[in-house]
Amino acid sequence: MPAQRLTRDQALDRITEVFRRWGYDGATLRMLSEATGLGRASLYHHFPGGKEEMAHAVFAHIGGRVQRHVIDPLSGAGTPRERLERHARGVSRVFDGGKSNCLWGAMVLGGGIELFADEIETALTAWIRAVAAVLRDAGVAPREATRRAEAAMVRVQGALVVSRGLASTAHFQRVIKGLPSALLGEV
């Protein structure tokens, strides 16, 4: 939609990056304008609700990516372990090997938790549920499956924060590597 240069999806990619990097409060229309190559006024043409609408659109946009790379791999063919390994690779990819923040985390701690609490909660819950389902397939009791899936989410989110705080993606990489085993209770 934005110019001939960028499709709406491409523009949302750029917008997403800005929100991920700067959080809701930190992101400005200037940044969003530069990132997309659209004037500020043009942004309002595509997103009449302004910054808030852009953020909502970004949640939907991200939702698709997460579905493809994180959730779908869990329900394909293969043993639970194989599916979890595909999943782990997808998680790594979604966060660019630990170089990119989590949009949800950025929103949680970077303003916008009030505006987007529902979207964040829904997204986190869907992810956790999908992981727990695979663990049940692997014979893990339901409560324990949910508990482990939540623990995995905790570790992924924490790894992203610590990787940023210590300026090294090593912590993220380590968590990703151990994800399938940890979920399967092999530690």
Added chain:
Amino acid sequence: MPAQRLTRDQALDRITEVFRRWGYDGATLRMLSEATGLGRASLYHHFPGGKEEMAHAVFAHIGGRVQRHVIDPLSGAGTPRERLERHARGVSRVFDGGKSNCLWGAMVLGGGIELFADEIETALTAWIRAVAAVLRDAGVAPREATRRAEAAMVRVQGALVVSRGLASTAHFQRVIKGLPSALLGEV
């Protein structure tokens, strides 16, 4: 220093809460003024460098609290397990049972990572080192001790993000409860 009403330490307590809750970008002088009961101009009397200087002061302020509640308990008397349990209680206290954000996390994801990268890295590292030292006392090999201490930090940070995102402190509580055992490798 601020009025007869608040000591400097009390004022910094309030200022700290604002930065923890809103991050650096999200915190405004208005909020800081209301939180302390000082006019905006008065804030500049105490912190001539403005918002940035306040944030630096908050790092120092928090450093003291962390030392008292998180680090010191690690080096007191008792078995490693007892010390880690005191430590875990201190961690819980510092984050108000999971109700309060981590200042460092808020800065990492809420703007200010550029301005305060060094302070954040130093603080995280000191915490990790102190925990690793106790594990070495418990007979854990140095590398493994550091690895576990880092993993614990990852879990604490992640638990705070997830607790906020899912609007429940349960995840934080669970991590705190399992902290000593996880560090001692009993899982």
Added chain:
DNA sequence: GTCTATACGTGGATAGAC
């Protein structure tokens, strides 16, 4: 569908009276 121009509030910051 994009632009320039602009409005208006807020954010950070300062001057100077008290």
Added chain:
DNA sequence: GTCTATCCACGTATAGAC
């Protein structure tokens, strides 16, 4: 040491030409 008044840049948002 605190206040009122004020400054200026930037933030979000809109009007209207092209």
